[in-house]
Amino acid sequence: MADIEVTSTCEEGYTVESVINGEWELVVDALSNDGPSANEVLAADYASCYIPAFRVAADKHGYDDVGNIEVDVEADLDEDDDLVSIAFDMSVEEDLGDDEQDIVELGEDICHVHSALREELHADIAIESGV
Template identity: 45%
Template sequence: MAPRIGARQWEADGLGRIEIDPEVDRDDEDYLEAIQFTVDVEADASGEMLQAVVSRANALCHVHDAVREELHADVSIRGDAF
């Protein structure tokens, strides 16, 4: 939801289909060490626009706010993915 809202705020609401592929790294005690999200969007948008959408989505996302500070999510986004 946050990428769509972020896109609307940057006047780029035509993202089309969005798929998010999460990956996590765990330590030996099964605690989370790192989180990565790959976001694929249908829109053929510029890299600059997509990074602006990710930045805004991070600021809006309540889940992102809930994770501990040292467990920052690494987000990559690709346009024209479908």
């Protein structure tokens, strides 16, 4: 048995309904009419994976609770609707001082989505802590 099992169904048009591990439902629509597009889901998934990875990285640097983390994601598409860039603008409640960049980089190493993307699509991360 695989670690992740997904059944995706498209009855017509461009809307795909997926059931993940027999439990979670996700609707993705290439036209963004009935749900987010695959690129929109990828951008949200990247941030959703990076935030917990960032928390683990901060913990490894001695910050046991960094408080609220908010990530605004911007992704750019080319004329073929292929992702060409992703940027994260992060706000972190705890002041991380001189450890900010080290925590960002360790978070990248821990994030599974970051590891899965080709290098030119790795997020350009700007961080402001102590907000």
